[in-house]
Amino acid sequence: GFSVTLNPFKTEENAFLHPLEGVGKVVDIIEPMNVFGKRGSLFDHLQAPSHITFDDLNKSIIVCDTGNHRLQVFDVTGKHIRSIGSKGSPEGLFQFPRGVSISNEGRVFVGDSQNHRVQVFDREGNFVRSFGSEGPDDQRLTKPTALVVDRDENVLICDSDANKIFGFDKEGKFSRSF
Secondary structure, eight states: OEEOEEOTTOSSTTEEEEESSSTTSOEEEEEEOOOOOOBSSSTTOBSSEEEEEEETTTTEEEEEEGGGTEEEEEETTSOEEEEEOOBSSSTTOBSSEEEEEEOTTSOEEEEEGGGTEEEEEOTTOOEEEEESSSSSGGGSOSOEEEEEEOTTOOEEEEETTTTEEEEEOTTSOEEEEO
16 A cells, blocks of 8 residues: 655646655556545545545545544545544544555554544454554654554654654554654
8 A cells, every 4th residue: 555645747637646666766647537525524525634545456545534533435536435433532433533544454544633543444444453542651642643654564653742753563562753
């Protein structure tokens, strides 16, 4: 999996791009597509979408629908596939999700900013685990707002309240911060 990026220099509107291998490499066009989504809270609407990633295996787009406290999954034509989560604190629910990335193994990592954790789901939206909300103060997330997952499922997380980048391994164990 990889994060989807829009190329501001591309002449066709809304062309989705992806890194070929690794961060900072040349990008390649997947396909141009139409803008989709409406403002609101219905099952296929978006309220303050904040982050997006592309599931290469399923050819689907996963969006942090931050204002509706959920993830939205769409196919490449913009057809709604599923919603994941809703507002709340228990596992599988969100308080302003921000930051989403999918691993090569198909696990979806989501920064759950106001619940102070990262939640992990499988491709179908089933909860797997969460991490980052426990431990010593200097190893605990306060407001995860963006993240990236490498090919070994190590996770780097931007925490806007702590003003740090946190690193966690594939098991969700703290590895470093800077």
